[in-house]
Amino acid sequence: MTTHRIAVIPGDGIGLEVTPAGIRCLEALAKRPGLNFDFTEFPYSCEYYAKHGQMMPDDALHQFREHDAILLGAVGFPGVPDHVSLWGLLLPIRREFQQYVNLRPVRLLRGLTSALRDRGPEDINYLVVRENNEGEYSDIGGRIYDGLPEAMAIQATVITKKGSERILDYAFRTAQSRSRKKLAYATKSNGIKHSMPFWDEQVEAIAERYPDIHVEQYHIDILAANFVTHPDWFDVVVGTNLFGDILSDLGPATAGGIGVAPSANINPDPSIPSMFEPVHGSAPDIAGQNIANPIAMIWTVVMMLEDLGEQAAADDLMGALENVTGEGRVLTRDLGGTATTTEFTDRLLAELKG
Amino acid sequence: MTTHRIAVIPGDGIGLEVTPAGIRCLEALAKRPGLNFDFTEFPYSCEYYAKHGQMMPDDALHQFREHDAILLGAVGFPGVPDHVSLWGLLLPIRREFQQYVNLRPVRLLRGLTSALRDRGPEDINYLVVRENNEGEYSDIGGRIYDGLPEAMAIQATVITKKGSERILDYAFRTAQSRSRKKLAYATKSNGIKHSMPFWDEQVEAIAERYPDIHVEQYHIDILAANFVTHPDWFDVVVGTNLFGDILSDLGPATAGGIGVAPSANINPDPSIPSMFEPVHGSAPDIAGQNIANPIAMIWTVVMMLEDLGEQAAADDLMGALENVTGEGRVLTRDLGGTATTTEFTDRLLAELKG
Numbered sequence: 242m243t244t245h246r247i248a249v250i251p252g253d254g255i256g257l258e259v260t261p262a263g264i265r266c267l268e269a270l271a272k273r274p275g276l277n278f279d280f281t282e283f284p285y286s287c288e289y290y291a292k293h294g295q296m297m298p299d300d301a302l303h304q305f306r307e308h309d310a311i312l313l314g315a316v317g318f319p320g321v322p323d324h325v326s327l328w329g330l331l332l333p334i335r336r337e338f339q340q341y342v343n344l345r346p347v348r349l350l351r352g353l354t355s356a357l358r359d360r361g362p363e364d365i366n367y368l369v370v371r372e373n374n375e376g377e378y379s380d381i382g383g384r385i386y387d388g389l390p391e392a393m394a395i396q397a398t399v400i401t402k403k404g405s406e407r408i409l410d411y412a413f414r415t416a417q418s419r420s421r422k423k424l425a426y427a428t429k430s431n432g433i434k435h436s437m438p439f440w441d442e443q444v445e446a447i448a449e450r451y452p453d454i455h456v457e458q459y460h461i462d463i464l465a466a467n468f469v470t471h472p473d474w475f476d477v478v479v480g481t482n483l484f485g486d487i488l489s490d491l492g493p494a495t496a497g498g499i500g501v502a503p504s505a506n507i508n509p510d511p512s513i514p515s516m517f518e519p520v521h522g523s524a525p526d527i528a529g530q531n532i533a534n535p536i537a538m539i540w541t542v543v544m545m546l547e548d549l550g551e552q553a554a555a556d557d558l559m560g561a562l563e564n565v566t567g568e569g570r571v572l573t574r575d576l577g578g579t580a581t582t583t584e585f586t587d588r589l590l591a592e593l594k595g
Numbered sequence: 596m597t598t599h600r601i602a603v604i605p606g607d608g609i610g611l612e613v614t615p616a617g618i619r620c621l622e623a624l625a626k627r628p629g630l631n632f633d634f635t636e637f638p639y640s641c642e643y644y645a646k647h648g649q650m651m652p653d654d655a656l657h658q659f660r661e662h663d664a665i666l667l668g669a670v671g672f673p674g675v676p677d678h679v680s681l682w683g684l685l686l687p688i689r690r691e692f693q694q695y696v697n698l699r700p701v702r703l704l705r706g707l708t709s710a711l712r713d714r715g716p717e718d719i720n721y722l723v724v725r726e727n728n729e730g731e732y733s734d735i736g737g738r739i740y741d742g743l744p745e746a747m748a749i750q751a752t753v754i755t756k757k758g759s760e761r762i763l764d765y766a767f768r769t770a771q772s773r774s775r776k777k778l779a780y781a782t783k784s785n786g787i788k789h790s791m792p793f794w795d796e797q798v799e800a801i802a803e804r805y806p807d808i809h810v811e812q813y814h815i816d817i818l819a820a821n822f823v824t825h826p827d828w829f830d831v832v833v834g835t836n837l838f839g840d841i842l843s844d845l846g847p848a849t850a851g852g853i854g855v856a857p858s859a860n861i862n863p864d865p866s867i868p869s870m871f872e873p874v875h876g877s878a879p880d881i882a883g884q885n886i887a888n889p890i891a892m893i894w895t896v897v898m899m900l901e902d903l904g905e906q907a908a909a910d911d912l913m914g915a916l917e918n919v920t921g922e923g924r925v926l927t928r929d930l931g932g933t934a935t936t937t938e939f940t941d942r943l944l945a946e947l948k949g
């Protein structure tokens with residue numbers, strides 16, 4: 242009997258509503274023999290910040306390290322500037338644990354309608370692999386002449402060979418595991434002069450090790466356009482931190498919306514916890530009403546189960562999820578239904594219990 | 596009788612095919628009394644580079660300065676790295692003439708089909724106002740340890756108060772000139788720590804001068820998603836150089852494709868030439884076949900006419916263009932038709948002559 246120790250951070254806003262949905266799924270699965278979870282909940286959030294002046298205590302990362310995985314709802318709430326809340330909680334976890342892979346599947350679930358004309362599940366099925374530790378999200382930069390007419394801010398993007406190689410290697414291996422053997426990469430080397438040509442060179446170098454993979458270069462502007470006009474062209478898509486971020490919101494917008502998009506922040510070293518979080522944020526506008534779509538969180542839990550080696554449980558949960566969406570009877574408002582967060586989760590659990 | 600001196604740079608690839616289409620429209624309009632053009636063609640291109648080792652001669656910018664406007668086809672071709680061709684021609688023109696506004700209308704023309712389900716012309720009608728001189732496209736940066744495992748590249752994004760104020764001011768004034776009085780701005784201040792919070796502050800400061808404009812902040816990831824799920828929310832959208840670039844390819848992807856998207860690189864000072872160019876690039880894959888869609892170029896010519904103060908001619912050309920698309924009989928392949936570049940242009944000119 243394996244017991245998986247899960248650090249749970251519901252966070253802010255709808256994070257507080259969708260996280261329990263995910264936990265309920267895990268608890269249901271844990272009724273089966275051979276699977277067990279030990280949950281520790283951490284209240285780190287903007288509310289915590291209001292009380293303690295920091296998003297999480299100094300030893301929080303140390304606490305998380307004792308766990309096999311971290312399940313996070315959402316971070317950020319009006320009143321606390323985003324760059325405070327996120328740089329005080331979400332981003333340090335990604336960085337400290339070198340969760341350098343941000344894996345974000347874009348797939349139109351059975352029964353859901355694409356925002357794209359005439360597109361169905363067979364057209365939209367790709368994986369965004371986002372570099373998650375460096376690139377455009379760097380600490381380096383600052384201001385000069387603040388408050389004066391000459392004021393300016395400078396921000397450094399840092400792309401390292403090591404950081405690029407490990408994410409690209411992951412992306413190529415992922416492409417190898419899929420039937421189409423295609424990898425598209427996002428760049429902007431026609432406009433951004435230093436970082437992007439360097440990134441391209443790293444891709445070209447790694448590509449030589451994977452002669453079986455068909456590699457395609459896309460500038461980010463035209464890649465974004467092609468997500469709309471030719472989603473069927475894509476299989477695995479890799480990008481730097483910022484470009485991966487944009488693509489992994491845009492992709493889901495074509496596949497049922499942000500309310501269904503899961504993500505995993507992975508450090509492939511099994512001795513270090515990975516973090517699982519829906520792509521959506523805390524959505525203050527709909528928070529507290531029990532109307533948030535829990536699909537993203539439930540699919541995120543599926544990714545966590547896979548990462549923990551619990552493939553059978555992952556398959557069962559994903560199967561139940563697509564049965565419910567395929568049936569199309571119980572859906573939340575963002576998908577045109579009337580179900581609450583709880584009602585959707587109840588229906589899913591009934592399906593899971595079979 | 597005004598004679599407008601136009602510098603024409605057909606450039607590369609399909610630039611060589613769509614530019615003549617634009618010129619033919621201008622020549623047709625010039626048959627009318629009171630309107631005249633004096634065209635000077637410049638062969639600066641990747642082919643020019645192959646012969647002369649530079650994209651344009653040292654005094655090219657000086658040559659352009661003698662003109663009232665620059666009409667550019669497209670730049671870039673396989674064999675010349677993009678960062679050579681573009682930093683040797685397109686980007687220096689934008690910079691040197693401080694064409695700090697890149698204006699890119701996104702509007703579904705009558706008769707065209709959106710890639711978005713159930714969306715028609717009434718849903719997609721906004722303007723992307725892109726900062727065009729600084730931001731993520733800066734010269735500053737370089738490499739260290741090149742060729743070694745420790746290699747890295749650093750790229751600076753530079754956002755100045757002056758550069759932000761002038762583009763924001765333009766965007767707010769543009770929003771004032773439209774009926775909805777809405778301005779959305781792209782940011783990523785939740786992830787990018789230095790440049791983006793600075794940009795947000797500039798927006799907030801300028802917004803105080805325009806109390807009649809309703810301002811909305813969007814992080815670039817969710818903004819991109821909303822271009823797909825809620826295009827009807829948008830009126831004027833302003834972004835930094837890179838974000839504006841992405842949004843102005845993504846928007847057109849929802850509105851008939853890149854083959855119809857126009858753009859203007861504007862310096863509002865009338866003594867300095869602005870540059871007009873379609874959003875699409877040189878499209879080497881379809882170049883030389885006379886199948887490129889000239890709509891983007893023709894619409895770009897409309898923007899040039901407006902900028903030159905020739906509103907009546909601009910209206911006539913745009914009217915003729917939408918009559919032809921609305922009729923839907925003669926369209927190029929990218930729009931599901933069979934017409935060649937020339938056939939489309941012939942049809943348009945017949946319509947224009949009435």
Ligand SMILES: CC(C)[C@H](C(=O)O)[C@@H](O)C(=O)O
Nearest residue numbers: 431432462681685840874876
């Ligand atoms: C070719 C490239 C440098 C250019 C840009 O990014 O500015 C193009 O994409 C555009 O949008 O005009």
Ligand SMILES: CC(C)[C@H](C(=O)O)[C@@H](O)C(=O)O
Nearest residue numbers: 327331486520522785786816
């Ligand atoms: C909230 C923000 C910092 C974050 C990011 O950009 O990484 C989010 O958009 C995401 O995609 O996880």
